[in-house]
Amino acid sequence: MNYAPAKTSAVVPSTAIAKSRRKGVLFVIGSLNLGGTESQLVLLAKELACRGWRVEVFALTPVGDVLAEPLTRAGIPIFYGRHRPNSLAAGSKTSPGLKELIVLLAAATWIFRRVAWTRPDVVHAFLPLTNFLGALAGRLALAPLIVTSRRGLGSHQERWPWLKWMDRFANRFSDFVVANSLAVAADTAARDNYSINRIKIVANALDLSRFDNIGDRRNGTRARLGLAPDDVGIIIVANLIPYKGHDDLIEAIALASKVHPNIKLFMAGQDRGIGSALAQKAESLGIGRKVQALGVQSDIPGLLAGMDVGVIASHEEGFCNALMEKLAAGLPVVVTDVGGNPEAVSGLPGCVLVQPHAPTDLARGLLEIVDRLPERKTDQEFRQRTMRQRYSIEAMADAYETLYLTGK
Secondary structure (H helix, E strand, O other), rough: OOOOOOOOOOOOHHHHHHHHHHOOOEEEEOOOOHHHHHHHHHHHHHHHHHOOEEEEEOOOOOOOOHHHHHHHOOOOOOEEOOOOOOOOOOOOOOOOHHHHHHHHHHHHHHHHHHHHHHOOOOEEEEEEEHHHHHHHHHHHHOOEEEEEEEEOOOOOOHHHHHHHHHHHHHHOOOEEEEEOOOOHHHHHHHHOOOOOHHEEEEEOOEEEHOOOOOOHHHHHOOOOOOOOOOOOOEEOOOOOOOHHOOOHHHHHHHHHOOOOEEEEEEEOEEEOOOHHHHHHHHHHHHOOOHEEEEEOOOOOHHHHHOOOEEOOOOOOOOOOOOHHHHOOOOOOOOEEEOHHHHOOOOOOOEEEOOOOOOOOHHHHHHHHHHHHOOOHHHHHHHHHHHHHHOEEEEHHHHHHHHHHHOOO
């Protein structure tokens, strides 16, 4: 199936207009913990601050604020609410309790007062709960422009139905809804009965400078991980969460190893409770020594430099930052055909789409790539060059700045 790459706003305001009209933007998000959306906010906030915007960030929870440090270094003020993680997302709950509602009301009140006092040009919120809070408080405080973001498919509405009406209210209160892929835009329109023509698409960005000259680091990484010259290093970078598909991938590795015994899998990401079960599964399939959990890694480009194949095994995605990183590192990838994944690999050599929830198909994709190794240097260079053209921080910031200043 062929997909065109997501189109972003291409019109950038003139320098004179931009300088005269740049004022302030308040970002509203759930937390500053490690995550794709949170990382995108940090990249955007820092770039806008460099361009002369007065940037502030409100995070609903102070817990796990590992991404606060780069914002603080950039001189961007951060404010926190009092929400505690998981209190609103417990599987047994169908709606927030009184205590959670009080916390949310306090957060909305703070946002309202901040907007009324500092008068930012833009209130820009991310993720379902904070989309609602930012849009509601911003509208009540008469913010000039309210932007909310849809960063993934709306399966959260199925897990917590009460978020569905919050999404719809956020859409209604927003001047613009921004999606990070065509797939997310289409899903939002279908689920929320919202016109797709009112959804702006702005693709994610990468700090591509982190991938400069990573080829020079290959040998050191492989030596550190114990990879022999003829071993095939396969990498998945994703927190250990069921929907990321690690369970399927371990089954696929067991199948592929029967053809290529030199395969080794590395899993980088925070264990969110399934790590021991994955280790037990690998042992039961006889590949315990072929699977290594690395935990949270601070140097993803360096890790990718030592690998041969990247994998995205997710059951659902919006627009996957980890996929972009693997492509920026030049790796061929096996990727599930969900969300914005097909858009990200559109037109790129060495990329194989497979079905989600399908270990056998995942193994088929792995073997298709491993059988072609070593691949042509030109294919690797083409993937790296394409990532730099499509997904630079500057391109993302240009698109958002155009939206903020001209509504286009």
